[in-house]
Amino acid sequence: MATPLPYRQQLLDDLDRLERRIAEGDPSGELRLGRADLLARLGREADAREAYLALLAVMPGHSGLLNNLGTLLDGLGYTSAARTLYREAVKHHPDHPTGLINLGTSLQKAQAFEEARVHFAAALALAPDSIEANRGMAHTLAGLGDEAAAVPYREKGFRQCPTLAYPYRGEAAPIELLVLGSSVGGAVPIRQHIDDRLFATTVLFADFADPTAPLPPHRLIFNAIGDADLAAAALRDAAALVARSTAPVINRPEAVLATGRAGNAGRLATIPGLITPNMAMLPRASLPDAAAILADHGIAFPCLLRSPGFHTGHHFVRVERPEDLATATAKLPGEMLIAIEYLDASSTDGKIRKYRVMMIDHALYPLHAAVSHDWKVHYFSADMAGSAAHRSEDERFITAMEQVLTRDQLRTLADIEQVLGLDYAGIDFGIDRAGHLLLFEANATMVVNPVDSDPRWDYRRAPVQRVMDAIRALLRARAA
Known part of the structure; x- marks a missing residue:
């Protein structure tokens, strides 16, 4: 067995000492909270979650417990449960910036921008120089459409510190991964797919990176700037950074730069079987x-x-x-x-269907078929949870796409993938009554989320896990 890394060995030693002290008694729960924190830092998520949950009855209003359990659950994809814990932390400790920042960040990601702004403003009143609070306020104001107001917060949140490091929880020497990001957002939602037992990850925000400074140590680069309409300038900065490295690159910036909505509509228009707006x-x-x-x-x-x-x-x-x-x-x-x-994707039954197919390492993976009566179709807001018939359509698509789409339609998807030239991307499309694919969107910003625990979604678990496994395999293969 390999010798643990020095800092990991230190965590293990600390855990051993804490467990011996806990055996002597821990009426307040503080020692057990420290143990839960160490378990989380060691990457033992299941053990950490069990330890945190057991403490809720002992110290229900403890700021550290609520925030740390929330952070753990958030990282595991349980965003709603995490937000509930952050609300409790703010209720019990309205003068603690950490809870305000965590809740604001959770709300901002859920696009509840008005409420997020309230919490970031409260955090900044307590800690005006907080990098996290300034970054959060910048993203929130941009989400509200107030770009001018976002600029000073963005400057304060990124100028002096254009990097962000994710914790590494592996036992062996890590693979160093450099993720390129943008301060304005438009990111590829990749963090949950990075195995922190394999990769030590540093995020470098390209639009604030010093072009003369050495790049952070890395063996692989993942360009996580995915929105060419929002972050074109950052993509050009990222291209210059990539040019200084010999490491393999996932989603080269110049390829992403060509995926703006208007640009895609033009260059994909000649693909047989595809109608672009x-x-x-x-x-x-x-x-x-x-x-x-x-x-x-x-x-x-x-x-x-x-x-x-x-x-x-x-x-x-x-x-x-x-x-x-x-x-x-x-x-x-x-x-x-x-x-x-407006491209009419309505079927003869009057319903509109939006399909999403992920393109991971040049292979196609069906992700969902959303069915709705509304023209603006998104899986989370479509008529899926309340309709067994719609879920049945979704199941058939994600488990047997080749039986739902014709051979010509599958060939059209393959042609789109080839033109995009991205390692991680997705396409949202409809189908008109003549069988043509209707382009809604094709870029790298497509989200692959864990499946909700509701039994109604059990049929989605294996197909979605297949996509997530493909993303992790892509990272491992390129790092090799």
Whole structure:
């Protein structure tokens, strides 16, 4: 057996000493809390969770317990349970910045931006120089569409410290992984797929990185800047950083840079069997002439309008008539808007289906089929939980995609993957009544989340795990 790394051996020694002291008595629970923290740092998540949960009855309002258990659960994908714990921490300790920051971060990721801003403001009032609070406020204000207000917080949160290190919990010498990020967001949701028993991970925010400083030690680079519309400048910075390294790169920045919505619609339009929407960039100053501009680009009504850089339906509206443009655009942030031709994905039953296929290391993996009566289809808001029939459609797609899609449709997906040229990406698409694939979105920002514990989703566990295994295999293979 390999000798543990020195810092890991120190954790094991500390754990041994704590357990001997606990055996002598621990009425307050503080020693057992320290033990749970050590178990978490050692990567023994199941043991740590059991230890934390046992302590809730002993010290239900303890700030460290609530925050640390929340962080553990959040890292395991149980975001709702983590948020509940963070709320408890803030309720019992409203003057502790840690709980406020954790709750604000959880809310910001859930796009509950108004509430997140309240908690980040409270944290900054207590700790104005907190890097985490400033970064969180910057992301929150950007999510609210107030980019100008986000800038000073972003500067304070990233300028002096453009890196972030994830804890390493392995027993052997780690593989050093460099993840390139962007301070403005648009990240590939990769952290939960990085095995922290194999990789020691450093995140470098490319748009604040010193171009003359040595790169952090690394054997593999993962470019996690995934949104070309939001983070084009950061992608160009990332390309310059990558050029200074000889390490293998997952999702090369220049390939991601070509995946903006309008760019994809143009370059994928020639793929047989695929229909891409016409698009037009609308400067806000041009809105009085928007109807004429849309007509020139072949965009009829109803059409779609969205602010660049937002996902999951945020700042995204359907406009039925030219006279509705002024009202619709008033709700959207940003100086530039994207007008998108509406592609009718409704089936003969009147329902709309949105399919997602992940593209991992140049192989296709079905992730979901969402069925809804609404044009804006997202799996989390579609008519899935309450409909056994819809879940049955989803199950058939993710377990036997080749029986749901025709051979021509599968070939179209393979052609899209080849043109994108990304190692990690996904495509959201519909199917019209003639059998053509309708492009909704194709980029690297697609999320692969763990399956909820509700038994209704049991059928999803093995197919989703297959995708997650493919992501981890990609990282291991490139690192080799």
